[in-house]
Amino acid sequence: MIDKRITSVEEAVADVFDGATVMIGGFGEAGSPIELIHALIDQGATNLTVVNNNTGSGEVGLAALIMAGRVSKMICSYPRTANSTVFPELYRSGRISLDLVPQGTLAERIRAGGAGIPAFFTATSVGTPLEDGKERRTFGEGDFVLEHGLTSDFALIKCKKADYHGNLVFNKTARNFAPVMATAAGITIVQTAEVVTPGELDPECIVTPGIFVDRIVTIDSPALESELVARGVSYP
Amino acid sequence: MIDKRITSVEEAVADVFDGATVMIGGFGEAGSPIELIHALIDQGATNLTVVNNNTGSGEVGLAALIMAGRVSKMICSYPRTANSTVFPELYRSGRISLDLVPQGTLAERIRAGGAGIPAFFTATSVGTPLEDGKERRTFGEGDFVLEHGLTSDFALIKCKKADYHGNLVFNKTARNFAPVMATAAGITIVQTAEVVTPGELDPECIVTPGIFVDRIVTIDSPALESELVARGVSYP
Amino acid sequence: MTDARRIGLSRDEMAQRAALDIPDGSYVNLGIGIPEKVAAHVPEGREVIYHTENGLLGMGPSPAEGMGDPELINAGKQRVSAVQGASFFHHADSFVMIRGGHIDLCVLGALQVAQNGDLANWSTGAPDAIPAVGGAMDLVAGVKTIYVITQHTTKSGEPKLVESCTYPLTSPGVVDRIYTDLAVIDVTDDGFQVVELSPQVEFEYVRERTAGELLPTPDVAPEVT
Amino acid sequence: MTDARRIGLSRDEMAQRAALDIPDGSYVNLGIGIPEKVAAHVPEGREVIYHTENGLLGMGPSPAEGMGDPELINAGKQRVSAVQGASFFHHADSFVMIRGGHIDLCVLGALQVAQNGDLANWSTGAPDAIPAVGGAMDLVAGVKTIYVITQHTTKSGEPKLVESCTYPLTSPGVVDRIYTDLAVIDVTDDGFQVVELSPQVEFEYVRERTAGELLPTPDVAPEVT
Numbered sequence: 041m042i043d044k045r046i047t048s049v050e051e052a053v054a055d056v057f058d059g060a061t062v063m064i065g066g067f068g069e070a071g072s073p074i075e076l077i078h079a080l081i082d083q084g085a086t087n088l089t090v091v092n093n094n095t096g097s098g099e100v101g102l103a104a105l106i107m108a109g110r111v112s113k114m115i116c117s118y119p120r121t122a123n124s125t126v127f128p129e130l131y132r133s134g135r136i137s138l139d140l141v142p143q144g145t146l147a148e149r150i151r152a153g154g155a156g157i158p159a160f161f162t163a164t165s166v167g168t169p170l171e172d173g174k175e176r177r178t179f180g181e182g183d184f185v186l187e188h189g190l191t192s193d194f195a196l197i198k199c200k201k202a203d204y205h206g207n208l209v210f211n212k213t214a215r216n217f218a219p220v221m222a223t224a225a226g227i228t229i230v231q232t233a234e235v236v237t238p239g240e241l242d243p244e245c246i247v248t249p250g251i252f253v254d255r256i257v258t259i260d261s262p263a264l265e266s267e268l269v270a271r272g273v274s275y276p
Numbered sequence: 277m278i279d280k281r282i283t284s285v286e287e288a289v290a291d292v293f294d295g296a297t298v299m300i301g302g303f304g305e306a307g308s309p310i311e312l313i314h315a316l317i318d319q320g321a322t323n324l325t326v327v328n329n330n331t332g333s334g335e336v337g338l339a340a341l342i343m344a345g346r347v348s349k350m351i352c353s354y355p356r357t358a359n360s361t362v363f364p365e366l367y368r369s370g371r372i373s374l375d376l377v378p379q380g381t382l383a384e385r386i387r388a389g390g391a392g393i394p395a396f397f398t399a400t401s402v403g404t405p406l407e408d409g410k411e412r413r414t415f416g417e418g419d420f421v422l423e424h425g426l427t428s429d430f431a432l433i434k435c436k437k438a439d440y441h442g443n444l445v446f447n448k449t450a451r452n453f454a455p456v457m458a459t460a461a462g463i464t465i466v467q468t469a470e471v472v473t474p475g476e477l478d479p480e481c482i483v484t485p486g487i488f489v490d491r492i493v494t495i496d497s498p499a500l501e502s503e504l505v506a507r508g509v510s511y512p
Numbered sequence: 513m514t515d516a517r518r519i520g521l522s523r524d525e526m527a528q529r530a531a532l533d534i535p536d537g538s539y540v541n542l543g544i545g546i547p548e549k550v551a552a553h554v555p556e557g558r559e560v561i562y563h564t565e566n567g568l569l570g571m572g573p574s575p576a577e578g579m580g581d582p583e584l585i586n587a588g589k590q591r592v593s594a595v596q597g598a599s600f601f602h603h604a605d606s607f608v609m610i611r612g613g614h615i616d617l618c619v620l621g622a623l624q625v626a627q628n629g630d631l632a633n634w635s636t637g638a639p640d641a642i643p644a645v646g647g648a649m650d651l652v653a654g655v656k657t658i659y660v661i662t663q664h665t666t667k668s669g670e671p672k673l674v675e676s677c678t679y680p681l682t683s684p685g686v687v688d689r690i691y692t693d694l695a696v697i698d699v700t701d702d703g704f705q706v707v708e709l710s711p712q713v714e715f716e717y718v719r720e721r722t723a724g725e726l727l728p729t730p731d732v733a734p735e736v737t
Numbered sequence: 738m739t740d741a742r743r744i745g746l747s748r749d750e751m752a753q754r755a756a757l758d759i760p761d762g763s764y765v766n767l768g769i770g771i772p773e774k775v776a777a778h779v780p781e782g783r784e785v786i787y788h789t790e791n792g793l794l795g796m797g798p799s800p801a802e803g804m805g806d807p808e809l810i811n812a813g814k815q816r817v818s819a820v821q822g823a824s825f826f827h828h829a830d831s832f833v834m835i836r837g838g839h840i841d842l843c844v845l846g847a848l849q850v851a852q853n854g855d856l857a858n859w860s861t862g863a864p865d866a867i868p869a870v871g872g873a874m875d876l877v878a879g880v881k882t883i884y885v886i887t888q889h890t891t892k893s894g895e896p897k898l899v900e901s902c903t904y905p906l907t908s909p910g911v912v913d914r915i916y917t918d919l920a921v922i923d924v925t926d927d928g929f930q931v932v933e934l935s936p937q938v939e940f941e942y943v944r945e946r947t948a949g950e951l952l953p954t955p956d957v958a959p960e961v962t
Contacts, residue, residue: 303791303814303828304814305807306807306809306810306814329828353872354869354870355867356867363867364867368867374867374868376868376869376870377870378870378872378874378875379790379828379872380831380832380835380836380874381874383827383829383831383832384829386829387829398836398878399836399878400836400874400879401874402878402909403909404874404907404908404909405905406870446825448806448809449789449791449792449793449809451825451827452791452792452827452828453828455829456828456829483827500807
């Protein structure tokens with residue numbers, strides 16, 4: 041019997057350990073697994089390396105995790121967004137480090153990590169300061185740099201609907217990094233608005249096959265980051 | 277107005293030139309664009325390099341293209357299948373060359389070609405004769421070989437349903453190589469059983485977005501390779 | 513040089529001018545800021561499909577304030593819509609479109625453009641700045657044609673079209689055409705080539721505000737042809 | 738050695754024995770030939786999800802002769818079915834599952850297995866053979882655990898468990914366990930380790946038909962423990 045449902049977010053993130061690398065889905069608030077992130081704050085793991093395109097906004101979700109001092113390093117493409125104040129302060133005071141990766145390279149490094157590809161060449165960042173320390177090589181008429189696959193201990197992602205085998209479908213642009221992160225993490229933890237029986241999702245339309253998913257928690261009415269920020273909520 | 281429909285298979289393949297590289301979708305007969313291949317035989321282009329997982333069966337479709345002497349080189353993983361006699365004969369007599377690529381490496385090389393990645397490392401083929409001539413490098417605890425992205429001048433693929441912007445969905449395991457080939461070809465030519473108006477395909481379920489498709493021809497009742505072979509058909 | 517703000521095109525007019533050059537049937541990615549305005553000005557009768565790197569091909573206009581879906585957003589994290597024929601995909605697939613050269617055209621803002629096409633638009637290199645690059649480097653390295661829309665000079669009057677960029681590069685040698693308030697300018701092997709001056713703008717006026725080599729249009733100075 | 742065909746397990750019994758070791762809840766890829774038969778013998782109460790590299794997770798049994806969909810096939814190009822909870826995907830995504838180490842277990846046939854775990858199962862290296870590799874190299878390089886099902890010797894009585902492979906390798910050092918008609922054998926640092934002998938088969942009988950180092954089970958020879 042394959043049933044990946046977990047009763048609570050607490051249980052779902054219970055084994056995240058100090059020093060773990062955690063990929064967190066979402067592009068801004070779209071796809072951000074805010075209930076899982078809050079459970080991770082409550083759980084207490086620290087010295088985390090977090091992979092996300094941004095650094096959260098306000099004082100909820102990813103920004104709250106950073107504000108709580110749990111993140112020692114961010115791997116992201118754009119740590120500067122509207123209502124993003126937590127990361128800049130910690131960064132300027134040297135309390136968090138940043139590995140800045142171009143967005144497409146970040147997505148492809150995660151995809152490579154999940155695909156068993158240790159490294160690949162891309163033209164992105166050639167001739168820029170972000171090329172520093174990378175191997176450059178010419179193929180055909182162009183120059184390319186070597187980038188490495190990225191894996192993690194855990195991934196926290198959000199989807200629209202799951203079956204209990206772990207097959208997932210997403211909502212619009214909330215899909216973003218979640219499918220590749222699910223492939224690149226040792227343990228992939230999903231919060232979904234709805235769980236159905238295997239067979240109810242169209243097999244031609246499943247975006248993330250269950251093989252990439254380890255745990256599913258139902259959050260039928262997930263909070264919206266922008267609404268919490270607008271209300272001035274600070275987690276916890 | 278974006279409308280990628282072409283009236284006939286003849287028009288669709290009219291500009292395939294001598295010496296072109298042509299990716300052809302299909303894994304065995306599943307997904308094989310047999311009407312487009314037959315049109316290519318009629319069209320007459322020769323000295324082609326063809327990329328397909330196999331080499332066709334009987335004397336129709338891809339096997340017929342090879343039998344007609346139009347293919348100077350096959351890039352494939354498995355040129356030896358049931359009812360596959362055409363390729364072995366030509367290969368043994370030195371009239372066609374073979375670039376043997378492991379199936380997963382073939383799929384990933386095509387994906388890389390379409391993704392603007394000139395080369396990547398994989399563990400597949402390390403320590404085997406297929407490693408010959410490849411660069412080997414150690415990452416972490418493993419050894420990997422460098423493989424190159426693969427692109428083509430044309431791709432011929434088959435799908436279940438398209439809209440006239442070129443968005444595609446497929447039928448079951450007939451999907452196989454088609455979506456990656458569509459990304460890797462200069463000109464992607466699709467035969468579809470049905471064309472609908474943009475908006476009729478669920479945007480969450482589109483497998484190949486229209487940006488990767490150039491021409492669409494409707495073949496509402498495509499021939500089945502195995503049936504033609506069973507009937508002893510030899511094309512043309 | 514404060515008069516540079518009083519003559520030449522407004523931000524909307526710059527977007528409108530750039531929109532004239534968007535070919536029918538093209539796949540286009542529009543950067544944040546003035547480039548976003550281009551879509552509204554593409555001439556009637558042309559069908560253009562917009563890509564946003566966060567996973568949507570077939571992006572449509574923003575919904576009315578407070579409407580829309582917070583999970584249907586563009587790369588600037590603003591709510592948008594999806595047109596008929598749109599498709600959603602994940603981030604790695606989205607950048608296959610960009611890195612693989614499938615997007616025909618990208619319109620971006622700039623901090624500096626050099627006469628050899630070098631683009632700087634992600635960082636001023638200030639030591640206290642939080643570095644942030646997003647998808648800019650991927651876009652300019654991957655998309656076939658790169659248009660820049662920018663004011664001709666900074667607010668303090670410094671040229672943004674320069675002999676060589678002093679800011680960190682986004683990518684070397686990638687810009688094809690620049691739309692400023694003062695002119696439309698192509699990047700050529702010989703330097704900045706004026707294609708068109710904005711109404712009431714003289715070539716000399718533009719040259720004074722350009723740090724690199726600026727070539728007049730053949731019409732303005734036929735001897736250069 | 739022709740009696741090797743009269744004692745020991747049949748092909749179905751070998752598949753049945755291997756099936757006992759397929760863990761509940763695992764994701765499994767079965768190779769062509771005897772490995773295909775394993776699925777039918779997995780004990781009741783275990784849920785196993787089968788992957789076929791041509792783009793299906795959740796492969797089910799073959800339909801009756803002449804039924805099914807010619808576009809719903811397995812890697813051996815035979816018609817199959819899809820179970821509840823199955824998903825379809827393209828070839829590159831399918832090999833993400835393989836190369837990325839997501840498939841738990843692969844059961845394959847073999848031409849030769851060496852005592853260090855080297856596997857040869859794609860080519861005899863004969864000069865007139867048409868080389869064909871399919872997905873074998875990707876599977877053994879990527880999947881976590883590799884089981885081999887094979888007759889203990891060739892039809893002419895030559896050992897298939899060897900000191901080192903003479904045929905071209907599929908991958909070095911990948912085989913974990915071997916199911917033959919005569920025994921279940923683990924590949925260990927010390928060589929081939931018998932886990933279990935088939936009914937009526939003596940250790941010496943197996944050793945005579947094995948070219949590499951063969952270690953008896955602790956039960957058979959307690960002094961080795």
